[in-house]
Amino acid sequence: MKKNLVTAIALSVVLGAGVIYSQVGAADNKAFTASGEQQAKLPELFIPGPGQTVADKIDFQVTAKVDNVPGEAQVFKFKKINFSRNEVLGMAAKLGMKGQVREQAESLGVEDGNKFLEVEKNSGKIIFLNREHMDQKLIDGQAKQIPSDEQAIQYATAFLKQLNWLQDDFQVMGVTENREIAGNLNPETDKGSVLSKTVHLYKHVNGKPVLGVSRITVEVGHQGEIEAVRKYHKVHEGFQKYKLKPMDQAIQELKGKKGMITIEEGATDAILEQVELTYWEEAGPIEEQPFMQPVYFFKGKYKMNGKDTEFTGVVPAVDNGFVLHKEVLPGNESASSKK
Numbered sequence: 001m002k003k004n005l006v007t008a009i010a011l012s013v014v015l016g017a018g019v020i021y022s023q024v025g026a027a028d029n030k031a032f033t034a035s036g037e038q039q040a041k042l043p044e045l046f047i048p049g050p051g052q053t054v055a056d057k058i059d060f061q062v063t064a065k066v067d068n069v070p071g072e073a074q075v076f077k078f079k080k081i082n083f084s085r086n087e088v089l090g091m092a093a094k095l096g097m098k099g100q101v102r103e104q105a106e107s108l109g110v111e112d113g114n115k116f117l118e119v120e121k122n123s124g125k126i127i128f129l130n131r132e133h134m135d136q137k138l139i140d141g142q143a144k145q146i147p148s149d150e151q152a153i154q155y156a157t158a159f160l161k162q163l164n165w166l167q168d169d170f171q172v173m174g175v176t177e178n179r180e181i182a183g184n185l186n187p188e189t190d191k192g193s194v195l196s197k198t199v200h201l202y203k204h205v206n207g208k209p210v211l212g213v214s215r216i217t218v219e220v221g222h223q224g225e226i227e228a229v230r231k232y233h234k235v236h237e238g239f240q241k242y243k244l245k246p247m248d249q250a251i252q253e254l255k256g257k258k259g260m261i262t263i264e265e266g267a268t269d270a271i272l273e274q275v276e277l278t279y280w281e282e283a284g285p286i287e288e289q290p291f292m293q294p295v296y297f298f299k300g301k302y303k304m305n306g307k308d309t310e311f312t313g314v315v316p317a318v319d320n321g322f323v324l325h326k327e328v329l330p331g332n333e334s335a336s337s338k339k
Helices: 085-094 149-162 247-255
Strands: 019-023 072-078 107-112 115-120 126-130 170-180 193-205 215-220 226-231 236-243 268-281 291-304 307-316 324-328
Touching: 085 107, 085 115, 149 170, 149 193, 149 215, 149 226, 170 215, 193 268, 236 291, 247 291, 247 307, 268 307
Parallel strands: none
Antiparallel strands: 019 324, 072 236, 072 291, 107 115, 115 126, 126 226, 170 193, 193 215, 215 226, 268 291, 291 307
């Protein structure tokens, strides 16, 4: 049983076979078609729920300063990274791996003994696993020597830099322990055995951490051995500035649960204390969500059974309308469409 940092993962939408969905709007991005408007209409963000029961009716007092949010913000576009087989072989060599590149529809991979490397072709997402001592409590009959948090950060960042996997806009956000707790122990009181530590790094824009999947996690084990790297984020570049929705509209949308909010049923005396502008990166492919978009991130507190409980909320900050047009691929027309 492991204690891990809980993060929301946006799930990609499964599209029907033989169908392309394109966003209507004029843009310098070739994935968009002209419609006579000045800017591309951004696809709606998919923001997953909080994983808990949310109150049917949301209401709160507002004490947050809402007049310091800008009227517009930069939207970023994701870049496709077309990794070649030779580039993946080069990564594998730096990891001490040999073997042939295994190609699948969306990824390139190498497996050598206990080591596994997979690179997603377009997004540049990377998974590296070293299973030699992963999830083991003992090595040669002795307990693992797990480094301190500070040492784990040093091992993790040095490893990422060696592979050229750490960009300047990433910052360490924390370290968590991965523990194994036997079934006969009480997880509330017994700590069990530490198997490794996970270093969490998040992408930052304008000094704020990007929400969603813009992160890298590195599992550090015995004497600093790197057991796993999961590099989820995509590479982005500047696109256009967009007008932001008024704050009073965003607050009403938060109350109407048009974004994500974590106020539970039975909550009382809810107060919205803070709001800031940051960004959201979805987990899905670039074709479904080509942009990293600004969002309003809300923080506050409420009473639950007489105790103060913190809540958070997220609402997309850009509001410019959005229409899906469905195009049928050649050779996949339905009978009705041929009439």
